[in-house]
Amino acid sequence: MSDSSPLPPARLHPEAELARAALATPLLSRAVRLARWAGPTTRVGAGGELVEEQLPAAALALGLAADADGAADASEAWRVAVDTGLVEIVDEEEGTVTAGEDLAGVASGSPQDVLALWLGALDTALADASVPDLDDLVDILEETGEVDFSQLDWDPEAEAEFLEGVLGNLYLLTVTEGGAGDEPVPLPALAASMIVPDDMGEPTDDVLEQVSDAMLKLDDQFRLLVPVGLVEFQPVDEALMAEIEEGEGTTEPDAFDDSDVTRYGMVRLTPLGLYGVRARMIDAGLDAPLVGDLADKGADTLLDGTSSFPQAAAQAEIEQWVARRQPLVAARELLVAARGADAGAPLRRLRCQQALSLVGGEAEPALREVLDDAELGGLARVWLAEHGAGDVPAPPESLVFWLTVDTIAAQLALEGNSDELQGLVEGLAAQHRGFFAAAWKVDHPATADVLEAMGRLHPDKKVAKEARKAAFKARSAQGG
Numbered sequence: 001m002s003d004s005s006p007l008p009p010a011r012l013h014p015e016a017e018l019a020r021a022a023l024a025t026p027l028l029s030r031a032v033r034l035a036r037w038a039g040p041t042t043r044v045g046a047g048g049e050l051v052e053e054q055l056p057a058a059a060l061a062l063g064l065a066a067d068a069d070g071a072a073d074a075s076e077a078w079r080v081a082v083d084t085g086l087v088e089i090v091d092e093e094e095g096t097v098t099a100g101e102d103l104a105g106v107a108s109g110s111p112q113d114v115l116a117l118w119l120g121a122l123d124t125a126l127a128d129a130s131v132p133d134l135d136d137l138v139d140i141l142e143e144t145g146e147v148d149f150s151q152l153d154w155d156p157e158a159e160a161e162f163l164e165g166v167l168g169n170l171y172l173l174t175v176t177e178g179g180a181g182d183e184p185v186p187l188p189a190l191a192a193s194m195i196v197p198d199d200m201g202e203p204t205d206d207v208l209e210q211v212s213d214a215m216l217k218l219d220d221q222f223r224l225l226v227p228v229g230l231v232e233f234q235p236v237d238e239a240l241m242a243e244i245e246e247g248e249g250t251t252e253p254d255a256f257d258d259s260d261v262t263r264y265g266m267v268r269l270t271p272l273g274l275y276g277v278r279a280r281m282i283d284a285g286l287d288a289p290l291v292g293d294l295a296d297k298g299a300d301t302l303l304d305g306t307s308s309f310p311q312a313a314a315q316a317e318i319e320q321w322v323a324r325r326q327p328l329v330a331a332r333e334l335l336v337a338a339r340g341a342d343a344g345a346p347l348r349r350l351r352c353q354q355a356l357s358l359v360g361g362e363a364e365p366a367l368r369e370v371l372d373d374a375e376l377g378g379l380a381r382v383w384l385a386e387h388g389a390g391d392v393p394a395p396p397e398s399l400v401f402w403l404t405v406d407t408i409a410a411q412l413a414l415e416g417n418s419d420e421l422q423g424l425v426e427g428l429a430a431q432h433r434g435f436f437a438a439a440w441k442v443d444h445p446a447t448a449d450v451l452e453a454m455g456r457l458h459p460d461k462k463v464a465k466e467a468r469k470a471a472f473k474a475r476s477a478q479g480g
Contacts, residue, residue: 007289009293026227031086038081046095084100086117118228184234192211219265291313294320295321303352307348335370346413374399401438421457422457
């Protein structure tokens with residue numbers, strides 16, 4: 001995920017709903033139960049961990065078996081209780097503990113208090129997920145008789161950064177229009193997003209091997225992140241895992257078909273996970289907007305802010321903004337903000353039209369006030385006609401051409417050379433004989449750029465050449 005690219009806005013579930021989900025996660029709920037279970041006789045070691053002889057009792061308090069697995073789960077839950085302040089160590093020498101101040105907030109605190117506790121639990125879970133497989137450590141110990149961490153090829157910072165990057169890509173796939181959304185993502189595709197360069201065509205065998213290794217590592221890590229409620233995860237099929245480890249399986253995304261893609265593992269962020277990853281992004285200094293962030297801002301901020309939003313997110317943001325204002329007041333503010341001759345102005349006017357489509361007939365006076373405005377008169381006539389208003393003056397030809405150039409400039413900024421824009425270009429050239437002869441004279445800052453784009457997009461070579469000639473004339477007339 002590129003730090004320089006703006007993130008699309010996310011839509012989060014209500015905080016009360018997220019807080020309930022947080023308290024229901026196995027990891028945090030167990031930590032809370034152990035914090036309430038702990039008493040004067042509870043003893044911890046020098047690092048705050050439960051002493052070994054108390055682990056079976058802790059496991060039983062959680063409804064777990066008093067075996068090695070139960071002890072491990074109890075130990076992890078206790079560590080979360082300590083890390084989040086649900087329990088506090090009152091005497092390090094004696095190893096005694098007491099209930100922490102935050103424990104009361106579980107029952108009586110706000111949703112924000114609960115979510116803060118959950119974020120602390122998430123920190124612990126992510127730290128655990130970045131630790132190498134301890135089985136490898138045991139193997140090294142058995143072979144050499146000593147622990148040499150260098151043999152693990154483990155860089156803690158790199159491991160944590162890799163996992164954060166994976167979660168960032170999963171977040172981006174979730175919030176991007178046309179991305180995964182609420183659908184699970186195949187694990188190899190997620191691993192490939194971290195390994196395969198964007199400009200690489202066919203992945204090399206070496207790169208595919210790296211993807212395979214990353215996929216297996218992520219399989220281990222996501223298993224550890226399920227109990228904290230960050231993800232819903234379908235692990236890699238055990239039989240396929242054996243094939244991959246023996247070098248017989250493939251992780252190349254293009255090799256999947258619908259029948260076996262799920263065998264490679266599938267993962268999606270839960271609503272709570274989306275909240276958690278976004279919170280970590282904000283802590284890291286990234287701008288991770290939410291739908292609704294602009295609802296109380298001015299129209300200028302709304303139009304500029306939504307310029308980089310996907311269409312559905314922009315629509316949702318604009319709907320919230322309009323809903324908070326009187327139609328006439330909103331329309332006047334939008335029209336003032338839509339003015340300008342800068343490069344971003346055409347897209348602002350397109351977003352303005354999008355917003356004006358949501359206001360009712362009460363806004364009509366605001367649109368009539370700008371009928372003679374060179375930049376707004378065209379869109380005002382369109383709005384009035386769509387709302388069945390009478391006595392709307394016909395636009396001069398110059399205004400029609402100006403509005404056409406402005407609209408195409410906005411579409412170029414929004415979508416680039418899209419199929420929809422190509423269709424618009426073809427339609428304009430077919431409907432208006434002599435279009436290019438008149439269009440190059442349009443007094444709009446984007447005239448030359450729009451005509452050049454039309455030359456690129458039109459499939460008819462003769463028409464495309466005509467568009468390029470018009471662009472040359474426009475640029476010469478503008479002194480460029």
